[in-house]
Amino acid sequence: MSKILIRGAKVLDGEPQDVLIDGETITEVGAALSATGARVIEADGQILLPGLVDLHTHLREPGREDSETVLTGTRAAAVGGYTSVHAMANTFPVADTAGVVEQVWRLGRESGYCDVQPVGAVTVGLEGKKLAELGAMHDSAAGVKVFSDDGKCVDDAVIMRRALEYVKAFDGLIAQHAQEPRLTEGAQMNEGIVSAELGLGGWPAVAEESIISRDVLLAAHVGSRVHICHLSTAGSVEIVRWAKSKGWNVTAEVTPHHLLLTDELVRSYNPVYKVNPPLRTEADVMALREALADGTIDCVATDHAPHPHEDKDCEWGAAAMGMVGLETALSVVQHTMVETGLLDWAQVADRMSFRPARIGRLTGQGRPVSAGEPANLTLVDSAYRGQVDPAGFASRSRNTPYQGRELPGRVTHTFLRGRATVVDGKLA
Amino acid sequence: MKRHLISAADLTRDDAVLILDTAEEMARLADRPIKKLPTLRGRTIVNLFFEDSTRTRISFEAAAKRLSADVISFSAKGSSVSKGESLKDTALTLEAMGADAVVIRHHDSGAPHRLATSGWIGGSVVNAGDGTHEHPTQALLDAFTMRRHLGQGTGSDLAGRRVTIVGDILHSRVARSNVHLLSALGADVTLVAPPTLVPIGVGHWPCEVSYDLDSVLAKSDAVMMLRVQRERMNAAFFPTEREYARRYGLDGERMARMPEHAIVMHPGPMNRGMEITADVADSPRCTAVEQVTNGVSIRMAVFYLLLGGAEPAVSEPAAPALTRTEESS
Ligand SMILES: [Zn+2]
Numbered sequence: 001m002s003k004i005l006i007r008g009a010k011v012l013d014g015e016p017q018d019v020l021i022d023g024e025t026i027t028e029v030g031a032a033l034s035a036t037g038a039r040v041i042e043a044d045g046q047i048l049l050p051g052l053v054d055l056h057t058h059l060r061e062p063g064r065e066d067s068e069t070v071l072t073g074t075r076a077a078a079v080g081g082y083t084s085v086h087a088m089a090n091t092f093p094v095a096d097t098a099g100v101v102e103q104v105w106r107l108g109r110e111s112g113y114c115d116v117q118p119v120g121a122v123t124v125g126l127e128g129k130k131l132a133e134l135g136a137m138h139d140s141a142a143g144v145k146v147f148s149d150d151g152k153c154v155d156d157a158v159i160m161r162r163a164l165e166y167v168k169a170f171d172g173l174i175a176q177h178a179q180e181p182r183l184t185e186g187a188q189m190n191e192g193i194v195s196a197e198l199g200l201g202g203w204p205a206v207a208e209e210s211i212i213s214r215d216v217l218l219a220a221h222v223g224s225r226v227h228i229c230h231l232s233t234a235g236s237v238e239i240v241r242w243a244k245s246k247g248w249n250v251t252a253e254v255t256p257h258h259l260l261l262t263d264e265l266v267r268s269y270n271p272v273y274k275v276n277p278p279l280r281t282e283a284d285v286m287a288l289r290e291a292l293a294d295g296t297i298d299c300v301a302t303d304h305a306p307h308p309h310e311d312k313d314c315e316w317g318a319a320a321m322g323m324v325g326l327e328t329a330l331s332v333v334q335h336t337m338v339e340t341g342l343l344d345w346a347q348v349a350d351r352m353s354f355r356p357a358r359i360g361r362l363t364g365q366g367r368p369v370s371a372g373e374p375a376n377l378t379l380v381d382s383a384y385r386g387q388v389d390p391a392g393f394a395s396r397s398r399n400t401p402y403q404g405r406e407l408p409g410r411v412t413h414t415f416l417r418g419r420a421t422v423v424d425g426k427l428a
Numbered sequence: 429m430k431r432h433l434i435s436a437a438d439l440t441r442d443d444a445v446l447i448l449d450t451a452e453e454m455a456r457l458a459d460r461p462i463k464k465l466p467t468l469r470g471r472t473i474v475n476l477f478f479e480d481s482t483r484t485r486i487s488f489e490a491a492a493k494r495l496s497a498d499v500i501s502f503s504a505k506g507s508s509v510s511k512g513e514s515l516k517d518t519a520l521t522l523e524a525m526g527a528d529a530v531v532i533r534h535h536d537s538g539a540p541h542r543l544a545t546s547g548w549i550g551g552s553v554v555n556a557g558d559g560t561h562e563h564p565t566q567a568l569l570d571a572f573t574m575r576r577h578l579g580q581g582t583g584s585d586l587a588g589r590r591v592t593i594v595g596d597i598l599h600s601r602v603a604r605s606n607v608h609l610l611s612a613l614g615a616d617v618t619l620v621a622p623p624t625l626v627p628i629g630v631g632h633w634p635c636e637v638s639y640d641l642d643s644v645l646a647k648s649d650a651v652m653m654l655r656v657q658r659e660r661m662n663a664a665f666f667p668t669e670r671e672y673a674r675r676y677g678l679d680g681e682r683m684a685r686m687p688e689h690a691i692v693m694h695p696g697p698m699n700r701g702m703e704i705t706a707d708v709a710d711s712p713r714c715t716a717v718e719q720v721t722n723g724v725s726i727r728m729a730v731f732y733l734l735l736g737g738a739e740p741a742v743s744e745p746a747a748p749a750l751t752r753t754e755e756s757s
Contacts, residue, residue: 188537191628191629192628192629193629193631193632194629195627195628195629196627196628196629196630196632196633197437197604197629197632197633198537198538198561199537199538199558199559199560199561199562199601199604200537200538200559200560200561201560202627202628204628268545269537269538269541269542269545270542313516313546314515314516314542315515315534315536315538315539315542315543316536316537316538316539316542317535317536317537317538317539317559318515318536
């Protein structure tokens with residue numbers, strides 16, 4: 001049986017409709033569709049979105065399978081409503097060759113829970129010195145379009161310029177982790193009032209903003225497109241806004257945690273809040289929300305960064321940076337953007353599916369919910385309220401900052417090309 | 429008093445005065461033929477030092493021993509503390525050994541806070557210096573020294589006294605703790621340093637900031653010189669040692685411009701010729717050696733109060749060992 005009828009779903013929060021899936025495709029969207037021969041899912045007014053697309057996920061395989069694997073990571077993605085994730089290149093070995101990106105891509109296909117688009121490293125070993133074989137990664141079965149040394153900044157201006165120029169040959173994209181390395185030596189949290197009090201090394205906003213400034217200028221100069229990962233400061237927003245006003249080809253993402261959490265939380269010295277870029281101030285959070293709402297920031301990306309318990313159950317200075325995010329992203333966006341009136345659900349679909357798919361040049365993802373389109377769908381119970389309980393996470397890691405926090409919304413169903421990967425909130 | 433001493437910022441004025449008063453009682457013990465109290469007999473205090481500091485470790489050790497506690501010193505310095513498990517694992521070991529108090533010195537800011545709040549350990553935690561965060565017992569002994577010279581005696585605070593702290597504020601846990609504690613005690617604090625060694629965000633601290641030492645000397649009741657680490661020079665915090673000494677060092681000429689009653693303080697060890705000249709260091713106005721002595725009294729007071737001391741500490745010399753209170757179990 002391959003027919004599924006989703007009955008009474010608000011498509012992008014519109015009037016309730018029925019959506020018929022046959023095989024891998026949406027065949028009909030309309031009122032009172034026939035259920036003959038179809039498995040019926042009563043949506044009961046839940047919100048139907050296109051399957052979410054993440055431009056920034058760490059799946060940790062190969063190399064750190066104790067944190068996450070392609071299988072566990074894609075299962076977590078499905079639970080979070082994602083049908084496609086970009087797997088970052090900072091694995092062991094680094095995804096800087098056709099061989100590694102093909103391995104990750106194949107593992108993604110075998111997992112069956114979510115499309116996996118490997119991100120290729122920009123430089124060999126993420127060392128920032130020598131370009132990796134960008135063309136070979138593009139030509140491989142993985143068909144890599146997005147390249148990033150994420151976790152590290154491509155700080156050499158010449159290397160960055162060459163990378164931006166080189167990928168124009170195949171419409172590739174350089175995604176930059178903007179962090180001036182000298183300004184962030186020994187940095188452990190946002191530099192400001194709280195870092196001064198806590199005596200923790202400061203990560204100043206200008207370390208992010210100076211790199212973004214340089215990179216948008218470089219991209220404009222060589223006529224390429226650049227994507228800025230995880231914007232975290234109000235100043236970064238201003239620079240991206242300025243670059244866009246010039247008509248330059250720059251896109252940007254923000255993580256859910258930077259839309260909600262501030263550096264005040266670091267007062268607990270609880271390493272669950274240790275993340276890179278660091279949590280910033282309330283004013284930064286408000287600027288980021290505003291920018292996501294007005295489109296200056298194109299999309300939400302999770303920066304899902306799983307770490308095993310022991311890497312966080314220690315003192316702040318020794319703890320690993322990062323937090324998991326796939327399974328809570330939509331809830332945080334509902335909480336910070338929808339319930340504040342900054343975005344409606346159609347705009348959420350834009351920021352979490354359409355636009356990231358377009359930035360990543362994906363063809364079968366981030367498509368409208370209409371007849372003839374691939375059936376990549378996410379059904380959301382937006383009325384749900386509940387406490388986050390990491391014990392139930394599909395991710396192999398539990399390093400969430402939201403443990404015990406009440407967040408709205410729950411993904412009840414996820415469909416990957418017509419196959420249910422999540423049913424009633426549980427992995428299928 | 430709370431169960432732990434992690435930060436001077438946690439101390440109210442009354443907490444601080446209680447500790448200083450208790451330390452006065454402890455100091456009187458030094459005049460007795462037998463410098464030992466039975467107060468903490470049967471209790472175990474562990475010195476857990478992840479960072480080398482012989483001076484501080486010995487001071488805590490002496491304080492614990494004068495109160496008849498069993499002292500275990502654990503030096504984790506030099507071990508490959510790459511992942512941080514060692515703090516947790518060490519804590520679990522100490523817990524299994526029944527430590528009543530753990531004195532921790534750590535290179536990471538927040539490590540004592542983490543030790544006290546993570547549930548790894550049940551006893552009291554005393555911060556003996558964490559990263560560039562705090563060193564509360566140092567601030568307490570500094571305040572104790574100031575009160576002896578500038579204060580009104582037992583029960584008093586430092587209201588209206590003007591304290592100038594000079595040097596590497598950015599990396600100084602001593603400065604952080606002193607700003608909190610001295611302001612709680614009513615003193616007016618001014619920090620003096622080149623702008624590169626003043627933390628961003630200092631505007632929110634209860635103190636003034638000046639880049640000019642000469643302009644504040646004449647109105648200081650105490651001038652505290654901080655140790656400047658020579659490696660700061662390589663990171664371009666200031667151009668040369670010579671220039672630093674010229675602009676921010678305390679020499680005899682500058683000392684002469686301080687009020688007659690004003691004291692010169694230094695947490696030690698001193699870089700003679702850098703932040704302080706030899707003649708100032710050896711002058712009777714410099715309290716550096718006295719601070720070391722006072723450190724033992726302060727740490728005795730802290731142990732006594734944290735580990736359940738409710739009555740005056742010294743009035744009954746033959747008092748039996750205190751029983752473990754519910755709070756510290
Ligand atoms: Zn990154």
